[in-house]
Amino acid sequence: MSLEALIFDVDGTLADTEEIHRQAFNAAFQETRLWWNWSPHQYAELLSISGGKERIAAYIASLDEPEATKRGLATRIGELHQAKTRIFTSLIAGGRAPLRPGVARLIREAHEAGLKLAIASTTTPANVEALLETHLGPDAPRWFAVIAAGDKVPMKKPAPDIYHLALAVLGLAPQACVAFEDSGKGLTAAKAAGLFTVVTPTFWTRTDDLSAADLLLPSLGDPDAPLDDGAARSLGAPFLSLAALERIKSARAARQTV
Ligand code: XBP
Ligand code: MG
Numbered sequence: 001m002s003l004e005a006l007i008f009d010v011d012g013t014l015a016d017t018e019e020i021h022r023q024a025f026n027a028a029f030q031e032t033r034l035w036w037n038w039s040p041h042q043y044a045e046l047l048s049i050s051g052g053k054e055r056i057a058a059y060i061a062s063l064d065e066p067e068a069t070k071r072g073l074a075t076r077i078g079e080l081h082q083a084k085t086r087i088f089t090s091l092i093a094g095g096r097a098p099l100r101p102g103v104a105r106l107i108r109e110a111h112e113a114g115l116k117l118a119i120a121s122t123t124t125p126a127n128v129e130a131l132l133e134t135h136l137g138p139d140a141p142r143w144f145a146v147i148a149a150g151d152k153v154p155m156k157k158p159a160p161d162i163y164h165l166a167l168a169v170l171g172l173a174p175q176a177c178v179a180f181e182d183s184g185k186g187l188t189a190a191k192a193a194g195l196f197t198v199v200t201p202t203f204w205t206r207t208d209d210l211s212a213a214d215l216l217l218p219s220l221g222d223p224d225a226p227l228d229d230g231a232a233r234s235l236g237a238p239f240l241s242l243a244a245l246e247r248i249k250s251a252r253a254a255r256q257t258v
Contacts, residue, residue, distance in 0.1 A: 005176060157188070214252065
């Protein structure tokens with residue numbers, strides 16, 4: 001089955017955004033005078049929880065405070081997360097998280113070749129639009145047949161729900177698509193949805209179990225930012241182009257039918 005769609009995760013995959021998320025959370029905590037401050041080490045641990053609202057809830061539950069205090073704090077999660085999202089999207093619009101190497105090139109290549117594009121992310125939809133509009137232009141969100149993100153599904157990654165939603169709107173079988181992820185949770189979700197998955201880890205996900213990746217690369221690479229020799233050799237090209245992706249995916253499918 002030929003390649004008909006690319007499905008992209010957002011945080012860590014389109015751009016290395018989690019440090020900006022961390023700063024936005026902390027700025028929201030200052031703005032609401034809670035004075036919490038998540039260190040990079042603390043945030044790396046909190047990232048085991050998908051979803052910003054769920055992350056705040058888990059942090060509140062971990063506090064050494066009376067239950068009544070924690071119940072009161074839990075009623076403020078929506079307000080806190082709205083403030084955080086406003087701050088995050090403003091930082092993104094200010095260019096604080098460039099797209100990773102090869103992302104703009106591959107999205108444009110797929111768009112111009114007539115492939116369908118989709119997003120499958122745990123993050124809040126406003127974050128996705130800010131990232132796409134800032135780096136690919138005001139029309140970019142409309143290049144995507146579906147932006148499946150945030151609370152649009154009951155179960156977040158590593159559950160496959162968000163990928164099932166993206167595939168349903170695309171109207172495609174998983175065999176006709178490729179997923180792009182950065183984390184173990186995202187990889188688990190994409191594989192559970194039956195997708196060939198390219199993984200480009202970041203600092204935050206470098207210790208995740210990525211052994212189920214169909215293609216594991218340091219990034220997608222670019223003509224002016226070619227992959228290192230090892231990755232280029234495994235790919236048979238200095239960066240991941242649509243042609244290289246189709247070649248590798250077809251070869252893997254052919255081997256599986258033997
Ligand atoms: C990563 C996440 C998100 C972000 C924070 O999403 O787990 O929760 O860390 O964004 P993905 P929100 O890798 O699936 O794009 O605060 O909007 O959840
Ligand atoms: Mg991610």
